[in-house]
Amino acid sequence: MSGFEIAGVTLAVFPLVVQGLTTFVEGVETIKLWRRYRRELADYKRLLKTQQIWYLDTLEELLDGIVHSDKELALLVDIPGGPAWQRPEYDARLRARLDHSYEPYMATIYAMLGALECLKKKLGIDASGKVTWDSTPSLGRELKRLKTVLSKNVYAELLAKIDKANKDLREFTHQNRYLEAVRSRRRIGVHRQRIADFKKIRRSARSLHNVVIGRKPWNCGHPHVVNIRLEPQPWDAAGVDGNKLKFRILLNCMHQAGNVPGTIPAVWKWQEVEIEPAEAASAQDVSSNSTTGSVSISKGQISQGHNAPCSDIKGSPNSLAADTIKKGVRFAIGGPSTNVPVPVSIATLAAPITDMCSALHSTPCSIRKCIGFLLDDHASSIAHRHDVFVLGDGESADAQPQSLEKLLASWKQIGRRRPPGTIFFSRRDRLFIAASLASSVLQLNGSWLKKHWRSCDIFFLLKAGSNPDAVHHPYLSWDVPQKDKHDALTSSDPHSPFAVHLIHDEIFFPLGLTLLELSLGQTWADLEKAEEMDSKETMKNLKTALDYVYSDSGPRYGDVVRRCLFWPIDFREPTLEDNEFQQSVLETIVMPLIEDWKDFDGSLRIR
Structure with a gap:
C-alpha cells in the first residue's frame, strides 16, 4: 500500500470513530444508568471531529497541485480510501513534493491511524461504524468497557497522540509547500547549467561525427x-x-x-x-x-x-x-x-x-x-x-555485437536460462540502459542518433572473459563508408500514427517504443503476437502495453513512456535548440529515468 493510500485510509477511519461516538451519545439517553456519561462522550466527539477537520484541511493543502481540479479533490474527499487514492501518479507527485520528508510524513500518518484504530477497538466499533454495545447480553460488561474508555489516562493518551500527529503533519505540510518553491528554483538553476552542458555536448558530438563518419x-x-x-x-x-x-x-x-x-x-x-x-x-x-x-x-x-x-x-x-x-x-x-x-x-x-x-x-x-x-x-x-x-589492448576478434532487438527476441526462446556468453539484462541493467537512451536524445540528436531509430539500432558487446552480470553499455553504430546517404540519417521507420511534430515522430516516439520493449523484455512485434493484438488498432494496443509497463516498471518509468508515445509536451515549435523545450524534456523524460536508475542502484540520498 502506497503512502498516498494510507493517507486516504486514515481519512476514512475518522468518520467511523466519530459516528461510533455519536451512537454512544444517542444510546446513553435511553439508558438511565449511562446518562451521566453523556457530557464526556459529547466532548470526546467534538474533539475528535475537530481533529478530523484539521486533518482534512492539512490534506487539502497537501493535495493542492497534486490533484489538478476540484472534481478530482472532491472524489478523494467524498470517498476516502477509495479507488482514486490508489492512483500511482498521485503518490509519485506526493513523493516529489515531500522529498526527503516523505518517510517521516508517512510514519506520522501511521501513528495517527494506529491511535484511531485503538480507539475504534476500545469502543467496539466495527468496519461499518456500528457499535456492538446494544446487542450484547451483558450491559454491565459494556458499562465497564465504557468506564475504561472514558478513564482519564486512556482519553488523554489517545487524544494526545492524534493531536500531536495532526500538528506534525501540518508543520510538515507548511514547510514542504514553502521548500517546494525553493527546490524548484534550485532545480531550474541546475537544469540551466545542464542545458548549457548538453548544447556543448551536441556541438562536439556533431563535430566528431562529421570527422569520423566523413x-x-x-x-x-x-x-x-x-x-x-x-x-x-x-x-x-x-x-x-x-x-x-x-x-x-x-x-x-x-x-x-x-x-x-x-x-x-x-x-x-x-x-x-x-x-x-x-x-x-x-x-x-x-x-x-x-x-x-x-x-x-x-x-x-x-x-x-x-x-x-x-x-x-x-x-x-x-x-x-x-x-x-x-x-x-x-x-x-x-x-x-x-x-x-x-x-x-x-x-x-x-x-x-x-x-x-x-x-x-x-x-x-x-x-x-x-x-x-x-x-x-x-x-x-x-x-x-x-x-x-x-x-589498452584491442578486444577479442571473436566478439560480436548484438542488437537490443535481437537480444529481446532471443529471451523468448531461452527464458530464464542463460547459456554461456548470453547477454541478459537485470532490472538494474534495464534502468541504466533506459536512462542512457533518454540522455542520448539530448546528447546525440542531429548527429549520431538517427531519425526513426529503433531497438535494432542499439548494440551491445559482451567482452571475452568479462562478467556477464556487469552493466552492459549500449552503443550506436555507424558504418564507414556509408553505403547509402539516406540510410546514414534514417533507420527503419516506426512512425507514430498520431505524431504532433516531426521531433515526436523521429525521436521521441521511437524512444517511447524502445523503453516499452525494454520494460516488458520483448519486442513490439512479439508483444502484438503474444497478446493477439489487432495491428490496425495501434492506439489501443499501445495503451494496453502501457498498462503493463506501469505494472512492471512503476509510475515514474510509465509516465516517461506515456509522454514519449502520446506527446503531451505542448510547444509551438519544439526543437532541442530551444532552452524551454530542452528543459521540459530534461525534467519530464530524462531526469525521471536517471532518478529511477539511481534509486534502484542506491546511489541517491534518502528522499
Whole structure:
C-alpha cells in the first residue's frame, strides 16, 4: 500500500470513530444508568471531529497541485480510501513534493491511524461504524468497557497522540509547500547549467561525427564500424578529469590482413578509444604546434593535473591514474572561450591523425595513451580538435555485437536460462540502459542518433572473459563508408500514427517504443503476437502495453513512456535548440529515468 493510500485510509477511519461516538451519545439517553456519561462522550466527539477537520484541511493543502481540479479533490474527499487514492501518479507527485520528508510524513500518518484504530477497538466499533454495545447480553460488561474508555489516562493518551500527529503533519505540510518553491528554483538553476552542458555536448558530438563518419581519418581501404557508447549522466564530475568532455568509441575493422587486395593490411579487429574534444575560435588556434607555442581552448576544459590535450603519455602518472577511473561522457561548464597558453612541450606531443588504422597499429599499448588528434575546421565558426586516446589492448576478434532487438527476441526462446556468453539484462541493467537512451536524445540528436531509430539500432558487446552480470553499455553504430546517404540519417521507420511534430515522430516516439520493449523484455512485434493484438488498432494496443509497463516498471518509468508515445509536451515549435523545450524534456523524460536508475542502484540520498 502506497503512502498516498494510507493517507486516504486514515481519512476514512475518522468518520467511523466519530459516528461510533455519536451512537454512544444517542444510546446513553435511553439508558438511565449511562446518562451521566453523556457530557464526556459529547466532548470526546467534538474533539475528535475537530481533529478530523484539521486533518482534512492539512490534506487539502497537501493535495493542492497534486490533484489538478476540484472534481478530482472532491472524489478523494467524498470517498476516502477509495479507488482514486490508489492512483500511482498521485503518490509519485506526493513523493516529489515531500522529498526527503516523505518517510517521516508517512510514519506520522501511521501513528495517527494506529491511535484511531485503538480507539475504534476500545469502543467496539466495527468496519461499518456500528457499535456492538446494544446487542450484547451483558450491559454491565459494556458499562465497564465504557468506564475504561472514558478513564482519564486512556482519553488523554489517545487524544494526545492524534493531536500531536495532526500538528506534525501540518508543520510538515507548511514547510514542504514553502521548500517546494525553493527546490524548484534550485532545480531550474541546475537544469540551466545542464542545458548549457548538453548544447556543448551536441556541438562536439556533431563535430566528431562529421570527422569520423566523413571518412577523413580512414585511408586504409577497409570498411569499418564506429560505435559510440551511450552514457546516462554526462554532467557527473566525480573523479579525476571530471570537467573534461569525453566520448567513448569502440572501433571495428571489418577485414583482417590480406582479405582485400590493394589495401593496407589491418592487424586489429576491435579497439576502444576515448575522444576528448576542445573548442577554439579557429583551426590555427586549436591545432597550433611548437611554432606558436600555445593552444587556444576553453578555460572550463582545463583541469588541475591535466593541463592540455594529450598530456597522458605512456608510463606517466596521469595515464596510470586515469586508467583506473570510471570513464564516461562528462562535461562541466567553464567560462567563455579565451586564449590560454599551454607549454610547448605538452602541445607538441600530439600530431594530427591522417589514418586511424595506421595510428592504432603503430602505438600498441596496454594503458591509456594519446595517439594524436582529429581536426574539424569546417563545420561552423568554432573549430574542434578531438584528441584520441587508445584504451589498452584491442578486444577479442571473436566478439560480436548484438542488437537490443535481437537480444529481446532471443529471451523468448531461452527464458530464464542463460547459456554461456548470453547477454541478459537485470532490472538494474534495464534502468541504466533506459536512462542512457533518454540522455542520448539530448546528447546525440542531429548527429549520431538517427531519425526513426529503433531497438535494432542499439548494440551491445559482451567482452571475452568479462562478467556477464556487469552493466552492459549500449552503443550506436555507424558504418564507414556509408553505403547509402539516406540510410546514414534514417533507420527503419516506426512512425507514430498520431505524431504532433516531426521531433515526436523521429525521436521521441521511437524512444517511447524502445523503453516499452525494454520494460516488458520483448519486442513490439512479439508483444502484438503474444497478446493477439489487432495491428490496425495501434492506439489501443499501445495503451494496453502501457498498462503493463506501469505494472512492471512503476509510475515514474510509465509516465516517461506515456509522454514519449502520446506527446503531451505542448510547444509551438519544439526543437532541442530551444532552452524551454530542452528543459521540459530534461525534467519530464530524462531526469525521471536517471532518478529511477539511481534509486534502484542506491546511489541517491534518502528522499
